[in-house]
Amino acid sequence: MSILKHRVNAALALVVVLSLTACVSATPQKRAHQALDTIATTVDGGMQVAAALYKEGRVYDPAGKWVIVSPADVLVTDAQWDKLAGIHEKYRLAGKAAAISIKALGPDAHDISAILSDVNAAATEVLALIELFKKGGA
C-alpha cells in the first residue's frame, strides 16, 4: 500500500506543481483553482471507475440498493466501498474547504500551496484505494 500511495502522491504532486506553474498569465488564485480543478477531475474519474467495479456482480434493486446476484463476479465488497466512501468524504470536505478558501482569496494572494496540501493528501488516499480495487486488493 505504501509504495502505491507514494506513486499516487508523486503523480498528484506533479499535477499540482504543473498546474501552479503552467499558466504564466494566471494569478496565483487562478492557478490554485486550476490545480484544485485538476484534482477534482482526477478523483471524479477514479470514483467512476470504482463505482463501475462495485457494480460488477450486482444488479440495482428497485428498493434503492445494489444487490449481489453473482458473488463470483463481485470485485468490491460493501465493506470496501464503505471504506472508500469514508475516505472520499474526508477528501470532499477538504476539497470544498479549499475551493471556498480559493474563492475568498484576492487575486494577489501568494501562499496557495498550503490551501491545497490537505485536499492533495486526501485525494492521494482515495486514488490509492481505488488502485487497490483495480488490482483486486484492499
Added chain:
Amino acid sequence: MGTISAAKLVEAIFIYGIPKVVELIGIWRKGGELTLDEAVALIAKFDKRAADYLVPPTPAG
C-alpha cells in the same frame, strides 16, 4: 506569474503605442483572473458524495 522583459515592452510601446500596450496588458491580466462563476462552479464539484456515483442504470429503450 510570467514576465515581459523591459526591452520587449519598450519595443511594443514603439510599435503599438502606450495606450494599446496598456490595453493589451489589461487583457492579459484579466484573462488570468478567477471569475466568480468559476469559483462557485469549483465549490459545487465537491458536493458529489460517494453514494452519488452508484446511480441506478437508466431504463433501456
